[in-house]
Amino acid sequence: MATTETGPGQQLPDDREVLTWDLFGVAVRELAQAVADSGFVPDVVVAVARGGLPPGGALAYALGTKAVGTLNVEFYTGVDERLPDPVVLPPLLDTDALDGLRALVVDDVADTGETLALVQDLMAEHCAEVRTAVLYAKARSVVDPAYVWRRTDRWITFPWSAQPPVTAARRDDDQHALA
Secondary structure (H helix, E strand, O other), rough: OOOOOOOOOOOOOOOOOOOOOOOOHHHHHHHHHHHHHHOOOOEEEEEOOOHHHHHHHHHHHOOOOOEEEEEEEEEEEEEEEEEEEEEEOOOOOOHHOOOEEEEEEEEEEEEEOOOHHHHHHHHHHHOOEEEEEEEEEEEOOOOOOOOOEEEOOOOEEEOOOOOOOOOOOOOOOHHHHHH
16 A cells, blocks of 8 residues: 555565554654653654654644744655655744744654754754654664654654555546535
């Protein structure tokens, strides 16, 4: 079955991590506890879109942080297929509003770490302090995130990318019912 994580003609590896929605809830609470236990209190959570949106929003709630921003970055095009470098996409985050703040940058995984490194460097130009949090980190990552729920070197299937995108259902009887 095609999912949002596979490119055209790709199949998912059989040996992979599978994060369920229930386990995601546990992971976020444990990650939030690690942040709280460290004494770091973020003024803003910056979620790296798209994969960092679910954990970023959930962490912001768990930490009681109301200010949440997103930065759209494209890098992966399929299973272990990437662009040459991560690319920041519009709409852009208002980085001027981050001056002097403590930011927690959140993504789903630090795989190569290049996306996380790009966002961390961009935030560091404006923020007083930047820390990173991910659900998963891989040994090959160029960034060692401050907060990691689990470490693995396997491909990860996240609940938000495990199924194909929703498309419009087109049936003749539906079309007549809408007319």
